[in-house]
Amino acid sequence: xxxxxxxxxxxxxxxxxxxxxxxxxxxxxxxxxxxxxxxxxxxxxxxxxxxxxxxxxxxxxxxxxxxxxxxxxxxxxxxxxxxxxxxxxxxxxxxxxxxxxxxxxxxxxxxxxxxxxxxxxxxxxxxxxxxxxxxxxxxxxxxxxxxxxxxxxxxxxxxxxxxxxxxxxxxxxxxxxxxxxxxxxxxxxxxxxxxxxxxxxxxxxxxxxxxxxxxxxxxxxxxxxxxxxxxxxxxxxxxxxxxxxxxxxxxxxxxxxxxxxxxxxxxxxxxxxxxxxxxxxxxxxxxxxxxxxxxxxxxxxxxxxxxxxxxxxxxxxxxxxxxxxxxxxxxxxxxxxxxxxxxxxxxxxxxxxxxxxxxxxxxxxxxxxxxxxxxxxxxxxxxxxxxxxxxxxxxxxxxxxxxxxxxxxxxxxxxxxxxxxxxxxxxxxxxxxxxxxxxxxxxxxxxxxxxxxxxxxxxxxxxxxxxxxxxxxxxxxxxxxxxxxxxxxxxxxxxxxxxx
Amino acid sequence: xxxxxxxxxxxxxxxxxxxxxxxxxxxxxxxxxxxxxxxxxxxxxxxxxxxxxxxxxxxxxxxxxxxxxxxxxxxxxxxxxxxxxxxxxxxxxxxxxxxxxxxxxxxxxxxxxxxxxxxxxxxxxxxxxxxxxxxxxxxxxxxxxxxxxxxxxxxxxxxxxxxxxxxxxxxxxxxxxxx
Numbered sequence: 001x002x003x004x005x006x007x008x009x010x011x012x013x014x015x016x017x018x019x020x021x022x023x024x025x026x027x028x029x030x031x032x033x034x035x036x037x038x039x040x041x042x043x044x045x046x047x048x049x050x051x052x053x054x055x056x057x058x059x060x061x062x063x064x065x066x067x068x069x070x071x072x073x074x075x076x077x078x079x080x081x082x083x084x085x086x087x088x089x090x091x092x093x094x095x096x097x098x099x100x101x102x103x104x105x106x107x108x109x110x111x112x113x114x115x116x117x118x119x120x121x122x123x124x125x126x127x128x129x130x131x132x133x134x135x136x137x138x139x140x141x142x143x144x145x146x147x148x149x150x151x152x153x154x155x156x157x158x159x160x161x162x163x164x165x166x167x168x169x170x171x172x173x174x175x176x177x178x179x180x181x182x183x184x185x186x187x188x189x190x191x192x193x194x195x196x197x198x199x200x201x202x203x204x205x206x207x208x209x210x211x212x213x214x215x216x217x218x219x220x221x222x223x224x225x226x227x228x229x230x231x232x233x234x235x236x237x238x239x240x241x242x243x244x245x246x247x248x249x250x251x252x253x254x255x256x257x258x259x260x261x262x263x264x265x266x267x268x269x270x271x272x273x274x275x276x277x278x279x280x281x282x283x284x285x286x287x288x289x290x291x292x293x294x295x296x297x298x299x300x301x302x303x304x305x306x307x308x309x310x311x312x313x314x315x316x317x318x319x320x321x322x323x324x325x326x327x328x329x330x331x332x333x334x335x336x337x338x339x340x341x342x343x344x345x346x347x348x349x350x351x352x353x354x355x356x357x358x359x360x361x362x363x364x365x366x367x368x369x370x371x372x373x374x375x376x377x378x379x380x381x382x383x384x385x386x387x388x389x390x391x392x393x394x395x396x397x398x399x400x401x402x403x404x405x406x407x408x409x410x411x412x413x414x415x416x417x418x419x420x421x422x423x424x425x426x427x428x429x430x431x432x433x434x435x436x437x438x439x440x441x442x443x444x445x446x447x448x449x450x451x452x453x454x455x456x457x458x459x460x461x462x463x464x465x466x467x468x469x470x471x472x473x474x475x476x477x478x479x480x481x482x483x484x485x486x487x488x489x490x491x492x493x494x495x496x497x498x499x500x
Numbered sequence: 501x502x503x504x505x506x507x508x509x510x511x512x513x514x515x516x517x518x519x520x521x522x523x524x525x526x527x528x529x530x531x532x533x534x535x536x537x538x539x540x541x542x543x544x545x546x547x548x549x550x551x552x553x554x555x556x557x558x559x560x561x562x563x564x565x566x567x568x569x570x571x572x573x574x575x576x577x578x579x580x581x582x583x584x585x586x587x588x589x590x591x592x593x594x595x596x597x598x599x600x601x602x603x604x605x606x607x608x609x610x611x612x613x614x615x616x617x618x619x620x621x622x623x624x625x626x627x628x629x630x631x632x633x634x635x636x637x638x639x640x641x642x643x644x645x646x647x648x649x650x651x652x653x654x655x656x657x658x659x660x661x662x663x664x665x666x667x668x669x670x671x672x673x674x675x676x677x678x679x
């Protein structure tokens with residue numbers, strides 16, 4: 001409590017921190033609103049700026065961009081029927097029809113109020129559950145952490161869109177990339193191919209900027225760039241108060257679903273939104289229709305999406321497990337600043353944890369205020385020439401990669417990973433698992449080898465309850481597709497055999 | 501989202517199960533190639549074996565696991581595609597690797613490499629402007645823009661402003677010592 005109070009006073013009275021929060025939230029909203037710029041790309045491109053900041057300010061900056069872009073995605077979903085982020089994919093179903101009826105402003109305000117409510121619930125979830133889970137995390141020693149990393153990697157690969165099998169291979173490739181450079185125990189170099197720069201390992205920033213920034217621009221260049229026109233005027237901003245109140249139950253239910261799904265490693269915001277929306281659709285299927293401008297649909301999607309943001313920070317901070325690519329970038333940011341996410345972070349750096357709580361709360365408030373004031377301006381930004389945006393991102397990719405270590409080699413790495421990401425995308429190989437492998441790989445290696453040194457036996461993984469449970473869940477999840485295929489074949493064979 | 505769900509060797513959802521494609525085979529081949537490069541690097545390093553002390557499996561342990569999984573997985577993917585192709589009697593091309601689609605992305609990668617190489621001799625600012633000038637025009641053209649007289653002045657101006665703005669942000673804002 002003292003730390004929380006101290007962090008609040010420190011952040012609110014520091015003009016630099018406040019300016020960073022405002023700028024990051026604004027940039028996050030703007031980039032999130034632009035179609036083609038994902039939240040992950042936003043975070044990856046902004047990550048180099050945080051490198052020169054002290055850890056607290058870096059988190060204020062990155063959380064501002066993270067939360068801002070999560071909301072920003074809804075602006076384009078409502079105004080031009082294209083979600084800026086995966087989390088806003090269902091906001092468009094009811095938001096855009098409302099906008100087409102000349103009520104774009106009302107739809108945006110519904111979404112804003114709902115996302116703020118979801119954000120607040122997510123924040124409370126983070127503040128309540130994170131310390132509890134961190135305390136439970138103290139039962140985790142190296143065998144538990146090693147298996148947890150295997151579990152996390154497998155879940156993240158499983159949840160990636162595309163082929164699960166290729167996602168697992170991509171994750172393993174990321175894990176290999178994480179081993180490039182000097183081994184932390186023996187100081188022997190691996191995979192350096194005679195290039196001295198590689199002995200320091202592969203920095204997360206050029207990698208993330210390449211995979212999530214440059215790759216997207218390369219994909220974009222394949223076809224003519226189509227700039228969608230906002231279909232409507234903004235019109236009235238405020239919905240009727242009694243109409244907003246009608247959706248309170250939806251807001252509460254959806255935010256709880258969003259929070260819980262957000263806490264589950266690898267579930268991500270897209271799953272949270274889908275579940276929240278589906279739940280409300282089911283509950284009101286007899287009395288209301290969805291998908292034609294129903295405010296309840298907007299509220300369900302938005303509360304679920306933003307509650308998941310706070311939820312996703314729980315496993316990230318307490319166990320070091322990212323829930324999706326965005327939180328994987330945040331893990332990378334913490335590691336760059338020498339902060340290892342996990343239970344120890346709560347005892348060694350309680351002030352930093354308090355800073356994260358305050359930063360998220362500040363970002364929620366800033367997003368609400370800035371969006372209300374600047375709704376019309378954000379809408380106009382959607383018609384800005386794409387060339388300015390894409391050229392700016394390209395030069396930012398290069399500059400940001402250089403700025404990490406003031407090394408031209410990092411620019412080359414960024415180009416290499418951008419091109420590789422593009423090739424992988426063309427071949428249908430998911431690229432996000434590589435990021436998870438790069439982030440979680442070194443932690444897996446460290447804990448696995450420490451386990452074997454301390455316990456001297458592989459059997460330790462099967463003699464402790466937590467590793468056994470996690471390994472069992474991992475095995476079930478990875479083998480499910482096999483069972484699905486076998487069942488499918490049996491059913492087909494039974495059909496072919498006929499009733500006899 | 502045109503082909504978000506794809507079948508792998510192990511298979512996930514068979515919603516889009518269709519005839520096997522060349523790219524599915526190539527995806528496996530890419531992993532085999534990665535595994536070959538990685539195993540060559542591990543084999544030819546005599547020092548890595550020295551790292552095995554006591555119960556520590558050594559610095560090459562995780563890399564070998566990763567390399568083996570990637571190599572065998574890639575191989576399994578290739579075999580799976582060939583078996584499916586034999587059954588279906590066809591190996592479909594996806595239309596992804598055509599010059600009409602690839603030339604601009606390839607040109608961007610090449611110009612980025614030249615941009616990187618030019619930074620040291622020309623300086624970051626000059627190199628950025630030289631890079632930005634043609635590419636702002638390319639993006640303008642790809643967005644369906646016409647090259648009227650107005651744009652002959654506006655586009656170079658935008659390129660200089662974007663490059664200069666980002667340079668100033670990093671140089672003055674966070675003291676990055678550019679070449």
